[in-house]
Amino acid sequence: MTDPIIRLSGIDKFYGDFQALYNVNAEIRTGEFFSLLGPSGCGKTTLLRTIAGFEDVSAGHVEIAGQSMDNVPANRRPTNMVFQSYAIFPHMSVAENVAYGLKARKMPKEQIKTAVEAALKQVGLAGYGDRASHAMSGGQRQRVALARALVLKPKVLLLDEPLSALDKKMREQMQSELRHLQRAVGITFILVTHDQEEALTMSDRIAVMFEGRIGQLASPQELYRRPVNREVAEFIGVMNFLNVSVTNGAGGTFDCEIAGLGKATIPAEQAPGGVDASVTAGVRPEMLTILSDENSRSEREASGIVQDVYYYGDMTYYDVQLDGVDHPVTISMRNTAGRTVLSRKDRARVGWGAESVLLLK
């Protein structure tokens, strides 16, 4: 594997007495699409700005491409930023905006012109160079901001919630365009977002942040399948939580009694944080099955009452109150041909397996 393009080690950040980042450590790989995901106010923008050089770190180091950034100001770092507000210069045309950084590098005029045109083409704005930038729509401004940063061929492109201001349709289109663009240019992207779906669909790897700390750094699949704690599990997708009592924890497995489901022996790798009194069992909605036909069977079965049914055409979501549990669990079922859809108040048999249960702290 190649060296990481960015190495963050032991970063603390204080604003006065308020600590915004706590001992952040991470390595970002060359050429990957990396996301910083977390609820609003958890410190994503702060971390991005320390990488860009807009904020000094209170402790720790940022290293980019093997170089310490300790005394390197933002204008000499090999990073460029797409701001949340896009920060398009309103008194310049689209082409002047894109040429802005190249002019600072004293590139010859002809070369600038060619580079600007190529960059605009890359973001789908060919021929828009002479437009006044303030006359562009939100989506177009964002493309200008992208072109303005990419034309400088930075080692890392930093994007702060670039899609949050767009409407849903535009956002989905830009998600796939950004992904394609990243592959085409091969530059490392670091995207800040609070939208877990956006992070899951776009990223190679994701750092999930809570209150100034990285909770977990992993691939989307790993985050979804093997969240390291309850906080991450709750933030990524839907997770059902059930009380559990661990009766025996010897020999790399845990013997458990899970409320509403029953007994199971769970391997230690499904308990990433270890086991203590605070541990709960977590099960994803698609890992539980509604056994709606007489002759459908599962390795393990539990039973409950259907409380609500949400029919989506291709999928049905059930809220089922398992016997002996006071809150419903969500179960999702694909509506394959011939599968019966239960209704409210029906008694449901629920199939499950020990391999789909996580023990989380």
Place this chain on the structure above:
Amino acid sequence: MKSGTWFKLYIGVFLIFLYAPALLLPVFAFNDSSIVSFPLKGFTLNWFNVLWETEALHTATKNSLLIAVSTAIIATSLGILAARASSRYKFRGQKAVMGFIMVPLVLPEIIVGVSLLVVILQMGFDLSLWTIVLGHVLICTPFCVAILSSAFLSLDQSLEEASFDLGRSKLATFWLVTMPLVLPGVVSAMLISFTISLDEFIIAFFLAGTEPTLPVYIWGQLRFPQKLPSLMALGTILLILSLTLLATAEYFRRRSARKTGIEDAGGFL
């Protein structure tokens, strides 16, 4: 009667008291009589000719213009520095410092004039046009700070960061991004300082050495009743000039606010 009617009446009376005296200036400036009183006699441009031929008036005008231009440039530059600092950085004693800068706005000019006079003489400087500039800068700077603060505050800070991020130095960022975007505020501040300085009397009266400014000259001429109509003519010119400058300031501000799509970049009118 509805309260709205009273309010309109009040506004009407208010506007008459405010502007009617000024409107008398042009009326008597063109009146063919050396006595300023009704009934009007006839139309003449004679009083403007008199102005043209008065040598001392020309000197006074030159003095005033020199002072007003210097004041506008210095006060606006100081305003830019103060407004930029107060809108971008938080520092200890910021409120107090900004408060002291704004105080001359409400200080009686006679106090400013007298105290400056005492200080300047004590320090052993001679009175000159530059001492007047000093006094005018003092009273114009608060206006500039007020106008420019709102211009700087309405400037999206990420624009400056973007420029820095794209490889420009802090200084280049200031000239290429900050200044063009606050330029309407700068023009506005300059024109208003210029206008204030041009017709300021009390400070100029105290701090003038041997060279009078235009208002000081006018005041000196008021002793001679026969000069009154030509002073009316002069007043008319000054009135039109002031209005034109203020209107220009406002026009530039609005036009550029529209052009850049920035919400109200800080005007005074």
